[in-house]
Amino acid sequence: MTWQGLLGDALLLVVVTLAAVPVGRYMYNVFEGDRSLLDRVMGPLERGIFRLAGIDESQGMDWRSYAIAFLLSNLAMAVVVYLILMFQQDLPFNPARLGPVAPTTIFNTVASFVTNTNWQVYSPEQTLSNLSEFALQFLQFATPAAGLVVAIAFVRGFVAGRRDLGNYYRDLVRALTRIFLPIAFIAAIALIATGVPDTLSGSVIAHTITGATQTIARAPAAGFEAIKQLGTNGGGIFNVNSAHPFENPGPLSNLIEEFLMALLPTSLVFTFGHYIKNRRQAWIIFGVTMSLMVVLLLVIYSAEAAGNPLVHRLLGVAGPNWEGKDTRFGISGSSLFTTLTTAYTTGAVNTMHDSLTPLGGLVPLFEMMLNTVFGGKGAGLLNILMFFIISVFVTGLMVGRTPELFGKKIEVREVTAAAAAMLVHPFIILAATALALSTAAGRAGIFNPGFHGISEVVYAYASSAANNGSAFAGLGASSPFYAISTGIVILLGRYLSMLLLLYIAGSLLAKKTVPASTGTLRTDTWTFGWIYLGIVLIVGALTFFPVLALGPIAEQLAMLAGRVF
Amino acid sequence: MALAFWRNLRLAVTLFVILGLGYSLLLVGIGQEFFPYQAQGSLMVEKGQVVGSSLIGQEFSVPGLFHSRPSATVNAATGRPEPYNADNSSGSNLGPTSPALLKEIRTNMAFQRGQVTGPMPGNLVESSASGLDPEITLQAALAQVPAIARQTGIARGVLRNLVLNQAQGPFLGLYGPWRVNVLKLNLAVRQIEGR
Numbered sequence: 001m002t003w004q005g006l007l008g009d010a011l012l013l014v015v016v017t018l019a020a021v022p023v024g025r026y027m028y029n030v031f032e033g034d035r036s037l038l039d040r041v042m043g044p045l046e047r048g049i050f051r052l053a054g055i056d057e058s059q060g061m062d063w064r065s066y067a068i069a070f071l072l073s074n075l076a077m078a079v080v081v082y083l084i085l086m087f088q089q090d091l092p093f094n095p096a097r098l099g100p101v102a103p104t105t106i107f108n109t110v111a112s113f114v115t116n117t118n119w120q121v122y123s124p125e126q127t128l129s130n131l132s133e134f135a136l137q138f139l140q141f142a143t144p145a146a147g148l149v150v151a152i153a154f155v156r157g158f159v160a161g162r163r164d165l166g167n168y169y170r171d172l173v174r175a176l177t178r179i180f181l182p183i184a185f186i187a188a189i190a191l192i193a194t195g196v197p198d199t200l201s202g203s204v205i206a207h208t209i210t211g212a213t214q215t216i217a218r219a220p221a222a223g224f225e226a227i228k229q230l231g232t233n234g235g236g237i238f239n240v241n242s243a244h245p246f247e248n249p250g251p252l253s254n255l256i257e258e259f260l261m262a263l264l265p266t267s268l269v270f271t272f273g274h275y276i277k278n279r280r281q282a283w284i285i286f287g288v289t290m291s292l293m294v295v296l297l298l299v300i301y302s303a304e305a306a307g308n309p310l311v312h313r314l315l316g317v318a319g320p321n322w323e324g325k326d327t328r329f330g331i332s333g334s335s336l337f338t339t340l341t342t343a344y345t346t347g348a349v350n351t352m353h354d355s356l357t358p359l360g361g362l363v364p365l366f367e368m369m370l371n372t373v374f375g376g377k378g379a380g381l382l383n384i385l386m387f388f389i390i391s392v393f394v395t396g397l398m399v400g401r402t403p404e405l406f407g408k409k410i411e412v413r414e415v416t417a418a419a420a421a422m423l424v425h426p427f428i429i430l431a432a433t434a435l436a437l438s439t440a441a442g443r444a445g446i447f448n449p450g451f452h453g454i455s456e457v458v459y460a461y462a463s464s465a466a467n468n469g470s471a472f473a474g475l476g477a478s479s480p481f482y483a484i485s486t487g488i489v490i491l492l493g494r495y496l497s498m499l500l501l502l503y504i505a506g507s508l509l510a511k512k513t514v515p516a517s518t519g520t521l522r523t524d525t526w527t528f529g530w531i532y533l534g535i536v537l538i539v540g541a542l543t544f545f546p547v548l549a550l551g552p553i554a555e556q557l558a559m560l561a562g563r564v565f
Numbered sequence: 566m567a568l569a570f571w572r573n574l575r576l577a578v579t580l581f582v583i584l585g586l587g588y589s590l591l592l593v594g595i596g597q598e599f600f601p602y603q604a605q606g607s608l609m610v611e612k613g614q615v616v617g618s619s620l621i622g623q624e625f626s627v628p629g630l631f632h633s634r635p636s637a638t639v640n641a642a643t644g645r646p647e648p649y650n651a652d653n654s655s656g657s658n659l660g661p662t663s664p665a666l667l668k669e670i671r672t673n674m675a676f677q678r679g680q681v682t683g684p685m686p687g688n689l690v691e692s693s694a695s696g697l698d699p700e701i702t703l704q705a706a707l708a709q710v711p712a713i714a715r716q717t718g719i720a721r722g723v724l725r726n727l728v729l730n731q732a733q734g735p736f737l738g739l740y741g742p743w744r745v746n747v748l749k750l751n752l753a754v755r756q757i758e759g760r
Contacts, residue, residue, distance in 0.1 A: 008739030049583070053576035068569075076573035080581055125652055126641050138585035142577075169576070176584065188592050195620055197606040198596035203652060204606065206617045209755060210627050216618055216651040218606045223592040240654040243694035245620040246606065251740035308661045311691070314670055317684045322691035323666065324656045327634070327700040330735070330742040334694075352656035352694045355666075448660035455660075474658035555662055564664045 001305045005332025009297065012255060012336065013290070016262040023263060024270025024282075030178045031152050031171060032275075042177040049173055057173070060164030063506025066153050067499055069168035070146060077142055078114045082106060084135040085128075094129035095202030096217075101127060108483040109136070115494035116143040116376060118228070118235030118347050118469035119486060121478040125217040125238055130200055133237055137224050141184070144231035144264075144377035145175040150498050151268065151378030154385065155275045157505030158406040160513035165505060179264070180231060187260055188226035194256070195249035198222040221246055229260035232376040234347025234469040242337070242350040243326055250328050254350060258337055261346040265374045268381050276406045281524040285384060288529040293343050293373050296363045301335040303359040310559060324355030335360070342367040345376035347469025354448065354456065354472040358556035361472070362548065365459050368466040370540045371425055376467060379494075382501050389418040389504070390539075391532045392523060401521055407513040414504050421500040425465055426543040428489050432461040433547065441481040447474030450565025451558060455551035460486055465493035609748070617748050622699040624648045629716040629758075630751045631701075631709050632680050634689060635673045638696035649697060657692040682711040703732045703743035706750065719757055727753055 029036060050057050061069065084091065085106045089099050101109075105122050112119040113136050122128070128136075149171035156165050192198050197218050206214045217238065224237045225247050238244040248254055266286070273282025307321045320331045329337065334351040341348050342364035353364055367373050372383045388405060393415045396403030403410040436442030436457045446453035456472040463470055464486040471477060477486065522528065558565075596604030607619045617623055622633050636648035637657035647653075659666035673690040681689065686705040706728045714721040731750050735741045 004735060004739045008735075008737075011739065045583075049576070049579050052579045054572050055576060069573075072566075072570055072573045073576065076570060076577040077580075079574065080577045123641070123653060123655075125654065134585035134589050135581065137589065138581040141584040141588075142580055176580070181584070181588065185588065185592070189595060192592070192596045192600045192603050195603045195607050198593050198604045199606070200593055201605070204608065204615060206608070206615045208623050209611075209616055209751065210623075210625060210630070212624075214617060214621070214623060214649065214651050216606060216621055217653075220589050220593055222596065222604075223589045238654050240656060240695045240697075243656065244654050245618075245622075245695060245697055245699055249607075249620050251736035255736075255740065307687070310662065310667060311670060311687065314667060314674065315685050315687055315690070317687075319687040321661070322687045322693075323659065323661075324692070324694045326694045326698045327688060327702055327744050328698075328741050330740070333740055350694065352658055354658040354660055355656065355694075357661050447658060448663045448665075450662055452660035452662060472658070472660075473656070474660070555660075559662050564662050564667060 001302055002332070005301065005330065009301070009332055009336045012258055013294070016259060016266055019263060020266035021270055023267035025274060027179060027267055027271040028274040030174055031166070036178070038178050038182070046173050046177055050169070055169050057167050057170035059167055061167055063165055063502045063509070066165045066168050067502045070150060070498070071495070073168070073172065074114055074143070074146065077139060078110050081113065081135045081139055082110050085109065085132050088129045088132045091129070091131050093131035093134065093200065095200065096129070098127060098129050104480050104483040105478065108487040111487040111490050112469065113139040113235060114143055115467050115490050116147050116231070116233060116379070117464065117467040117490045117494070118233045119464055119471065119490060120235055120469070121483050123239040124236060130220060133219065133224060136235060137227060140224070140227045140231050140233040140235065141176055141180050142172075144233065145172055145180055147376060147378035148175050148264070148268070149378070150502065151381045154382055154501050154505040155272055157508035158276055158408055160407060162509060165509065180227065184223070184227040184230050187230060187256060188223045190256055191225055191253055192222040194253040196222040196225055196253060197246050218246070225257070226260065229257045229346060229348060230264065232261055232265065232344050232346040234341065236348065242348045243352070245326070248350055251333060254329050254333050254337060257348070258340050261344050261348065262340055262374070264377060265344050265380050268378070269374070272381060278406070278524055284524055284526060284529040287526070288533045289372070289374055289384070292533060293339065296367060296373070297336060297339040300339055300356070300360045300363040301332060303357045304335050305331050306357070308357055308559065310562065310564065313562070321357050321360070324352030326350070338364055339367070341470055342468055343373040345371070345380065345466050345468045347463065349470050352473060353459070353470055354474045358452070358552040358559055361455060362552035364470065365455065365462055365552065366540070366548070368462040368468050369426070369429070369544045370536060371466045372536055379467060379498070382498065386418050386421050386497070386501060387532060387536050388523065389414055390422060391528070391535050392521065394535060395521060395528070395531060399521065401519060404514065404520055405523065407516065408508045408511050409514060413507050417500045417504050421497040422539065424496045425493065428492050429458065429461045429465045430543070430547065432485055432489050433458045436461075436481070436485065441479070445476035445479055445482050447476065451551055451555035452565070454547070455555065458547050458551055461489050464489040467494055609752070611752070616752070619746060619749060620699055621651050622649055622697050623748055625747065625751055629713065630754060631706060631713060631747050632677060632689065633747045634698050634701055635669070635692045636696040636698070637692045651697055655696050656694045680712045681708045683708055699748060700744040700746050703728070703745055706732070706745040713754065717754065717758060719754070723757065724754070727757070
């Protein structure tokens with residue numbers, strides 16, 4: 001670790017925080033405010049969209065209508081993209097003349113992109129036409145917006161005096177036209193300036209000075225890259241994702257991308273503060289979550305800077321772990337990107353996670369298991385508030401008070417649904433991992449031997465369940481076994497918990513707001529904040545500790561003892 | 566429900582046209598108009614011919630040129646190693662306790678040994694993430710200077726200055742290590758040789 005590296009990483013986090021406060025207020029205005037500067041430009045566009053779709057966006061919805069609209073729109077988007085991928089060989093914008101995509105790959109890819117996961121079982125340069133990439137890019141806009149508005153609807157359940165959760169279509173379209181589109185557009189132009197190509201001309205052949213030829217794949221990458229990060233999507237237009245020099249040409253583009261992925265989920269915490277009219281609560285959520293993320297960043301940065309003793313013995317000299325890292329980001333830039341991409345569940349990578357040191361690899365894995373370190377668009381805040389419900393319940397039991405959260409009584413129905421939502425995540429990860437490790441088809445995909453192989457498998461399902469999309473990419477994820485099983489875990493991870501939380505929102509909406517009294521357990525105190533964090537960690541550690549001990553922890557001890565497999 | 570789904574389908578197609586096509590084509594146009602060099606992939610042209618991209622690394626295994634980092638890319642059709650295949654980016658994905666990793670590093674050390682003076686920089690024997698890393702650390706470049714001087718007959722001091730002139734420091738003094746672009750460096754070496 002160097003002081004420059006630490007200072008640089010800290011500076012980025014400060015900039016994110018400074019931006020998140022006003023952006024959080026802006027997002028509140030987008031959903032609840034009447035007027036904004038963008039009305040003149042975006043108003044006609046929004047009205048045009050609703051007219052073409054034949055949708056009335058003025059009706060308020062209860063939780064059932066909101067959930068049905070969310071599901072139907074996701075299904076419709078999936079159908080459109082499914083058809084484009086299926087017929088890409090007959091459609092325009094295919095400069096490399098790529099052929100049909102395998103059916104299991106289409107299933108996995110559509111499931112993965114419609115859920116904001118962006119797990120990729122294919123190599124983009126070799127598989128998808130420009131038109132197919134545009135179709136995925138459309139999902140990279142629409143699905144984070146859908147996740148975001150489900151979180152907004154959930155939060156509305158706490159707002160005193162509200163009768164409905166809002167209109168899904170109005171929320172979705174406004175999120176797109178007023179948040180995602182303008183920011184992505186500006187960011188894309190900035191990325192082109194830093195060197196990210198944006199062309200439809202396909203690959204170019206270079207004749208090198210040593211007399212060889214090099215075919216250089218190109219793509220309309222800048223627009224894709226911008227929304228990929230801003231929407232915490234993470235699916236690359238090149239195989240190695242943001243490690244590819246065309247997706248991420250240097251330290252400046254790396255900073256822009258880190259900023260983009262952190263911006264909206266952090267801002268959403270402050271948006272939430274505006275909804276419940278308690279900014280102190282937002283700062284406490286922000287504070288404890290940021291503290292956890294900083295600790296995890298220090299773990300991965302120190303582990304990668306310390307390097308691999310097995311390699312040091314060969315080289316005769318100690319040094320950082322360069323395997324799977326590109327030079328321009330350095331160790332600090334690789335470590336911060338890896339920490340952010342799994343905290344915010346983006347899943348973009350500028351480092352090959354499979355080649356991280358065991359302790360370094362534990363950090364992204366653990367963040368996806370917790371799924372509450374800010375988290376992705378909407379899903380992160382939903383998970384945080386789900387753990388808030390569990391926390392007021394647990395603390396309520398300890399002090400013998402009826403649990404309340406933001407003025408609403410938390411009763412059997414809410415606690416049951418929150419507990420179910422909480423258990424879905426570890427259950428689908430661990431059950432799928434057990435299935436894969438106990439079958440020949442599952443074990444056949446393992447690339448690295450020994451304890452690391454276990455990490456590869458559990459990483460794949462943690463990434464799928466958390467809708468992250470990053471991978472220990474050595475795993476043979478394109479085999480039918482993994483394409484189908486990760487696809488199913490992705491769908492369960494996305495929809496089960498979201499539906500349960502919408503159900504809770506519906507139940508809360510029907511309750512009267514009770515004014516805070518001396519008997520109320522306050523949640524906007526640091527004490528409660530640390531209790532919340534403790535509960536997140538205890539649940540995370542208890543459910544996942546055995547598999548972490550078998551995977552990264554065992555491998556770290558083996559590495560230090562000089563063992564290979 | 567069928568009517569509701571039909572409306573959602575229309576919404577999806579409308580949004581695809583705006584967010585998939587419109588946004589992309591507008592950006593492609595802006596790129597070509599205002600940043601043509603970057604938008605086309607930062608291509609380097611010598612004597613009217615594209616010799617590479619300044620962002621994409623190349624393999625240099627002939628004597629007299631600086632070596633790049635090891636690349637784990639393969640031929641997409643055969644699956645056989647094809648370093649710096651810019652049509653199929655890939656890392657090695659080898660884990661830290663894999664014997665294959667140590668074997669790979671031993672092979673790379675044997676390849677770099679004659680090229681490097683002093684301790685072996687890890688950067689030159691551990692594979693990059695993209696398989697297309699255009700750069701090496703400044704230390705890895707300086708370690709190659711004596712060998713390049715021997716192979717080309719160019720004075721060590723001249724080569725050393727060349728490396729130092731081409732070296733790029735951290736962005737804002739904080740982000741990224743001191744590093745050198747290998748293609749640009751080798752083009753400069755060829756220029757000194759008068760080729």
